[in-house]
Amino acid sequence: MSNLITFLYTALCFILPNTIWQLINRKKLRGNKDAVRHVVWTYIFFIYCSMALYVAGVGTIWNLISNKGELTGRINLTLFCPDGFMQYFLNVIMFMPFGFLLPFIWEEFRSFKKSLLAGFCFSLTIETIQLFNYRVSDVDDLMTNTFGTFVGYMMCMAFIRIFKHRKKTAIEIMRFEPVAHVILGVLGVFILLNYGKVEGIENRVHLLLSNI
Numbered sequence: 001m002s003n004l005i006t007f008l009y010t011a012l013c014f015i016l017p018n019t020i021w022q023l024i025n026r027k028k029l030r031g032n033k034d035a036v037r038h039v040v041w042t043y044i045f046f047i048y049c050s051m052a053l054y055v056a057g058v059g060t061i062w063n064l065i066s067n068k069g070e071l072t073g074r075i076n077l078t079l080f081c082p083d084g085f086m087q088y089f090l091n092v093i094m095f096m097p098f099g100f101l102l103p104f105i106w107e108e109f110r111s112f113k114k115s116l117l118a119g120f121c122f123s124l125t126i127e128t129i130q131l132f133n134y135r136v137s138d139v140d141d142l143m144t145n146t147f148g149t150f151v152g153y154m155m156c157m158a159f160i161r162i163f164k165h166r167k168k169t170a171i172e173i174m175r176f177e178p179v180a181h182v183i184l185g186v187l188g189v190f191i192l193l194n195y196g197k198v199e200g201i202e203n204r205v206h207l208l209l210s211n212i
Helices: 001-025 035-056 062-065 087-103 112-132 137-160 177-192 195-210
Strands: 074-078 136-138
Touching: 001 035, 001 177, 035 087, 035 112, 035 136, 035 177, 062 087, 074 137, 087 112, 087 137, 112 137, 112 177, 136 137
Parallel strands: 074 136
Antiparallel strands: none
16 A cells, blocks of 8 residues: 555656646647547656656655755666676566657657667666665666667567558657656656655555544
């Protein structure tokens, strides 16, 4: 139950600023027959990104405040720890949906360079803000996450080739739309996600369930 509450809180913090952004730009979707499909797929993308941030255990501004501005994480620049195979495998799996969804939803990111760069930057952002939360920012994670983006991208392009008769998956509100979504979502999590509040919510939920 506690893990579910933390994930839902993380997802809410990611989705809220992006929902506001979409409401501001709703005129660009009005009248387009693919608007509903676009919104559905972007929210699937939001949920995936929220899950990646939740699993990574990213730090927030509240961690920084509670630690009086001190960075509590550490950086590991040692390549390929011999005991890290399973972690590398999980990192690849975790970022495959990112590499798949980008070109699947946004035609502009059917560019190999743009998709791979986006995966690298998203991973780098995660590794950076982990420094606020007693985590290890690992160069191996950065490499395997980026490789996971590559694998997901190749799977998507194969899918598109096989089903080339399909209509365009979605529309775009603006250039680099998913970049705006990731930036807004990460900022939302960084500013709004307070693990202390999560603990308080968990205690209230446990108390409520115990009285049922």
